[in-house]
Amino acid sequence: MPERTIIKTPRAPAAIGPYSQAVLVGDTLYCSGQIAIDPKTGSLITDSIERETEQVLENLGAVLRAAGMDYKDVVRCTVYMTDINDYAQINEVxxxxxxxxxxxxxxxxxxxxPRGARVEISCIAVRQTPST
Known part of the structure; x- marks a missing residue:
């Protein structure tokens, strides 16, 4: 059985419930959904859906980096939005x-x-092993 490691970084918002920012099992990282909380202030970014989406993805990136991964390692995302009319703007970011x-x-x-966010994104990433 692969080792299970809890991933936690102060560069992303702390979990606001009984869950981990991410769990690494072997080479697979399961990231919890991120919303647009600024980890420095604890405030939710709400000025625009574009800025909110950027913060969500920056938070997700911080969790990926804490596990030694990056966006290129992501194999699946789930995007939750409270208004499908925001889809084009979210997709552009x-x-x-x-x-x-x-x-x-x-x-x-x-x-x-949670917290009145308009977008949340979770992902699964797989560490790429170098080709031999």
Whole structure:
């Protein structure tokens, strides 16, 4: 059985419930959903859906880096949004982070997200092993 390691970084918001920012099992990282909480202030970014999405992806990136990974290691994302009409703006920001080899993804509208957030993104990443 592969070792299970809890990933925690102060560069992303602390968990606001009984869960981990991410769990690494072998070479696979399971990242909890991130919302647009600024880890320095603890405040939710709400000035625009674009800025909110950027903060979500920056938070996700901080968790990936804490596990020794990056966006290129992400194989699947789930995007939750409270208004499907924000899809184009979210997608435009998302495409800047996943532009070379985009992961598999689903995007769904939900009734509500924690702390009044409008977008939340979770992912699964797999550490790339060097080819021999």
């Amino acid at each position: 998302y495409s800047r982070y996943f532009n070379e080899s985009p992961p598999a993804r689903e995007a769904v509208q939900v009734a509500a997200l």
